[in-house]
Amino acid sequence: MFNSLSDRLASTFKNLRGKGRLSEADVDATVREIRRALLDADVAVSVVREFTAHVRERALSEEVSAALNPGQQVVKIVNDELVRILGGETRRIRLAKNPPTVIMLAGLQGAGKTTLAGKLSKWLKGQGHSPILVAADLQRPNAVTQLQVNGQRAGVPVFAPHPGVQSDFEEVTGDPVTVARDGVAEARAKLHDVVIVDTAGRLGIDAEMMQQAADIRAAVNPDEVLFVIDAMIGQDAVNTAQAFNEGVDFTGVVLSKLDGDARGGAALSVASVTGKPVMFASTGESLDDFEIFHPDRMANRILD
Numbered sequence: 001m002f003n004s005l006s007d008r009l010a011s012t013f014k015n016l017r018g019k020g021r022l023s024e025a026d027v028d029a030t031v032r033e034i035r036r037a038l039l040d041a042d043v044a045v046s047v048v049r050e051f052t053a054h055v056r057e058r059a060l061s062e063e064v065s066a067a068l069n070p071g072q073q074v075v076k077i078v079n080d081e082l083v084r085i086l087g088g089e090t091r092r093i094r095l096a097k098n099p100p101t102v103i104m105l106a107g108l109q110g111a112g113k114t115t116l117a118g119k120l121s122k123w124l125k126g127q128g129h130s131p132i133l134v135a136a137d138l139q140r141p142n143a144v145t146q147l148q149v150n151g152q153r154a155g156v157p158v159f160a161p162h163p164g165v166q167s168d169f170e171e172v173t174g175d176p177v178t179v180a181r182d183g184v185a186e187a188r189a190k191l192h193d194v195v196i197v198d199t200a201g202r203l204g205i206d207a208e209m210m211q212q213a214a215d216i217r218a219a220v221n222p223d224e225v226l227f228v229i230d231a232m233i234g235q236d237a238v239n240t241a242q243a244f245n246e247g248v249d250f251t252g253v254v255l256s257k258l259d260g261d262a263r264g265g266a267a268l269s270v271a272s273v274t275g276k277p278v279m280f281a282s283t284g285e286s287l288d289d290f291e292i293f294h295p296d297r298m299a300n301r302i303l304d
């Protein structure tokens with residue numbers, strides 16, 4: 001996903017190799033190239049501005065550590081700044097003191113929520129949890145069936161409004177808020193310790209959809225609300241994230257489709273713009289293409 005950004009930054013740093021000390025002009029030239037590389041990778045303008053200002057200030061003011069030459073010092077500063085915009089520390093799921101832990105998924109249609117529900121449930125099961133999936137996406141024809149298929153693959157039960165009678169062509173009837181609430185009650189009754197609630201998205205931001213997501217949030221009082229964003233959607237990622245942040249006040253971000261070859265910088269901006277950490281990455285269509293997101297490892301990967 002970030003190959004071209006990686007290459008651009010590597011060639012910027014190459015110019016610093018062998019320099020004994022960096023003049024202000026060297027730093028400015030480097031910062032300019034970093035700015036261009038980030039903008040070309042689709043990183044949001046506001047994020048780039050702050051990022052480059054920090055890099056410049058630190059490169060000019062910090063003592064060069066004895067172990068590093070000035071070029072390496074700049075690489076270290078850029079690395080630190082990348083970690084910072086990606087949310088800093090790795091953020092784990094907050095488990096409820098009194099189970100079940102409720103995890104709600106939100107995001108646009110096609111973002112990868114239903115796929116993520118399967119991945120997350122499989123991963124949690126592997127961690128010794130006993131998750132259940134709740135099909136509260138009643139908007140998209142086939143979403144319930146798709147969740148049931150994913151649940152079956154993950155070996156995780158699915159609570160759905162009308163199990164087994166969905167058609168590919170008809171909308172499922174029922175009230176998603178009721179389904180979500182009943183799903184959590186089912187989890188409690190059957191002693192599942194984690195509930196993952198899949199919700200409906202639309203192709204674009206839509207007041208009715210956002211209200212429904214907010215209503216589900218209010219009804220099930222989740223411990224985590226994960227906003228799933230398709231890293232391929234480019235500049236729209238930031239606006240979409242801001243709208244969902246206002247609409248459902250999510251607690252963490254999942255970057256999906258990181259296996260794609262789009263520029264991806266907008267997705268890198270989401271944590272910084274919303275102040276919410278990236279928690280997971282989805283990297284393919286199979287249920288195992290799923291990782292805990294470590295900001296430091298992602299920064300290393302970009303700067304490798």
Ligand code: GDP
Binds near residue numbers: 114201256259260285
């Ligand atoms: P939802 O509408 O948000 O529930 O999105 P889906 O989970 O149905 O995903 C939409 C499409 O994206 C499906 O065809 C998925 O197979 C695909 N998809 C989901 N996650 C990933 C991913 O990480 N990588 C790739 N390449 N495809 C994905």
